[in-house]
Amino acid sequence: MLLAAGGTAAWAADRFLIEHVEISDVSAYEAEHSPTATDAGTTATASASADAVAAVVTDSSYSDGDTTITVTQVTAGSGDDTVTYYVADVVVSEATQLRSAFAKDQFGENITETTSTIAAQNDAVFAVNGDYYGFRTTGIEIRNGVVYRDEGVREGLAFYTDGHVEVYDETATTADELVAAGVWNTISFGPAIVEDGAVVDGIEDVEVDTNVGNHSIQGQQPRTAVGVIGENHYVFVVVDGRSEGYSKGVTLTGLAEIMTGLGATTAYNLDGGGSSTMYLNGVVVNQPSNGGERGTSDILYVAG
Template identity: 45%
Template structure:
């Protein structure tokens, strides 16, 4: 009888341990935990339209034909995912960073966007050249408009929900329990992740900071409008900041990538590359940094890549998101970086 009781207690203990472990895993990675609804930004970025930016936008508008708001409608017949097949066919002969092929354009009174596709490093790379009249046009959004753990949505859904003309995935803050989160002037997480973070200031400039050397509250007080915590820094003052063998964690050397770069005076680039497929190998961090340097980018920052890497332009998924190279579909993520449209 005592043996049976001990055996029964052992089984019960095993069941309880398994149940607890399962719940802990679900609680950490699956079960949504909303922490705070997103409120309207209490910080207004920028001080208005600067003459030099107006001139840049006007120049772009004057050199663009009357059908500026276009992007090729497309469908990847093989995978069923949205992709710009016309541009992909054109790009087979483009092997250098120079030039690129224009696959989409957009303009309104505050924003000018030219979307190009490049072929470099045996990969398809998509670059959105963005000029805005004010840094407040460079926005971020959270999945379901809510800050919290395990709250995710696709980049395309978030883009649609926020009337974004252009969007890329962000830093997937919800996959980590640390790393500063400041979005549209609101502070959501002040726990340091001991990494180099990107600060997009109210005047639109980029600044790189070590989370271990400054607090999120200090950043907010000093004019931080967005703070993204992923990294690493790719370019700083025009110089490459990563080594040829640097990588994020245990990731493979060639991956789909997402990055954002600063060219100066409210002028940015959003960059997404395909990877992990026979058509597109993917980029190392050093290749990504080198590519962006050739574009003339002064400061560049690596965002969440791999299966998260997605670019959406005027409601169309421009690249071919893939996690394992076998399925082409978007990964649900925590957040996006986007440019809103007015037309």
């Protein structure tokens, strides 16, 4: 029995705690493997330099001529039914301004840093936690035009360089086909909670993973989601939770209803719980449910 317990502990540590680095220098890897990303970045930089506008920064907004971000806190209900969430309205001039970054600038399993740390290392003015890809070995992960993983199993979200966003079936395509079609970033978590401007049926029954430790995402929880208002116009929502009198969290349906109320035509659930974090102008604006930020493997962000 002791040997069995020891073996289980070793397996659990290897599966959930020990870092398994597949790519040790993501910045160098992207520079080498993504001429499309490099060209897009160069074009965006040149455009920004030509039309440089001094950034206007407040406690709840950022604007620099190319990018406009406004964050609003919303509180609904009262007493134990209170829900508090944060809405970020984000408009960019180029789709490639919405980027992804990995913890420690590495790719692999169990590599984590806080959202604010990853954001600061990448000069982000705005960021939210991503899909926590490092918890699993499956999914299609394309980030900043580069393929990192091609193991399609679930419903993903694809951001294209032309500014449009699509929910797609990972099992019906490949990462290379997506890149060839103009995909800039993919997220592999879900489910999609809004499509064609309506709440998706059956979302309360979805299981993102079937592996140990993450079977279910049901119930009233802290949540993070991204929605699409229009071309290069996004809305991000972080719902706080697990704090009576401040915010109890929401169900997936409740999250979808928030998104449709904001005008999202498409919306997708990102990693939540203790991971749910929104960052603006160097500050975490929400109150993560762990009493502080929990490490995550990746972020979506906009740089200044």
